[in-house]
Amino acid sequence: MQQILFATLMILLTIISYFFMTKLYIRFNFSFLLPVLTSTILIIIILVAFQIPYERYMQGGQWINSLLGPAVVALAYPLYKQREFLRKHAVVILASVTFAGTVGMLSAALLAKVTSLGHSLSLSILPKSVTTPVAIAITDGIGGNASMAVVAVMIAGIFGSILAPILFKMAKVHSPVGRGIALGSASHALGTAKAAEYGELAFSMGSVSMSLNALLSSILAPLIVWILFN
């Protein structure tokens, strides 16, 4: 009984922090106030203050986490609504995502080499632009550390979404297609959620890019490791 109560409390803590932070984000319209980032910080502060370990928090958190599977499936819905557009632009999308996926992994690998980040850490950050479950599978496959991979994936998702508006302005990327593809293939589902702010076309481009990038990266990652880290 007490356990159920505690789990419910943790779920409420997550939902309330998120909605409060979303209100703040909408009110001030400032990219660094991204709700995932701010509510994560708020929850960590509360957990540390009350000395609740992460494993206990997850007794409630896992219920929210379990909705991720159907949520990824739900991305088929915007794809379906944009199917005509997808069919017409299949070549552009395929070429762009292949290019983006390659740039994403190569740049991470080269930066890790230049700064001589450790071998295991370098392998763990390679799939940073891929949605979490795929990133874990890829990291396991190439011999990195799965939890570090999750951390890298979260950083890529959160900071990609935060920096995107400035980057798009600087690089003069105005088309919803360009923005959706860039966000989906650099910052996976979090980037796709951000792309929704640029309209439905950008949103569905984001989800297409995210799914395609997940497929492509699982082939590309072992190749890059073989070329650069052997």
Place this chain on the structure above:
Amino acid sequence: MKAIRICLQIGILFIFSYIGTFIQNLFHLIIPGSIIGLILLFICLTLKVIPVELIEDGAGFLLGILTLLFVPMTVGIMNYPSLLSWQGLLLFGIVVVSTAITIVISGIFSQHLEKRTEKKKEASECNKSCSQHS
């Protein structure tokens, strides 16, 4: 009434996710079950096996709170205080810089490609109509 419909529709999405995971395990694929489920649902919608009304509200609801669903996982960063070190800082910097590079380059690339193919299409359509007139 709408709440019940949303819950039932999320149930349908859950089923697709499970079928995807089942297929993944069956063939030992690296692609996760949820992505396989996404592809399956897309095929079912396109072939009208499943009418879009059957998932519309549930999908819309879940996608509306998509980033909330990531919060429990991101809170997991608290288990790695070692990230507050030089190596952690380096990892953070590399990931952010590489992500920014990817966004800029792929954004420019796809926007350019999109415009070029559109121009080509316009040109070929003009050719057709122009030749019809002559």
